[in-house]
């Protein structure tokens with residue numbers, strides 16, 4: 445029977461949306477929360493995927509951006525400053541919206557979950573919450 449599991453991950457990160465006409469154009473940060481949801485047939489163990497194994501797969505991706513500035517490469521004002529300062533930054537080719545962060549995680553995790561030992565997994569959903577009241581979500585088949 446198709447069964448869903450989910451686990452949340454949290455990190456702190458700064459960003460800005462330079463093209464935004466409101467407050468989001470300023471440098472600011474969020475306490476991000478991400479829900480990773482997987483659907484598939486449970487294995488003989490009774491698990492869709494061991495939560496410990498899920499944590500092992502996702503934690504390195506979260507560590508990469510925790511307490512970093514997520515910088516769109518077109519935002520040369522901030523990118524130049526971050527490079528010169530030596531402070532932790534991750535450079536990406538897209539506006540750093542919750543939608544794009546969700547897609548970024550989805551694309552990288554889809555490759556992992558499509559691996560040979562995880563053929564029983566059918567669907568992946570990534571939900572990114574920047575605030576308690578908003579989220580963006582990307583989902584698709586594996």
Ligand SMILES: [Zn+2]
Nearest residue numbers: 468472474574
């Ligand atoms: Zn923001």
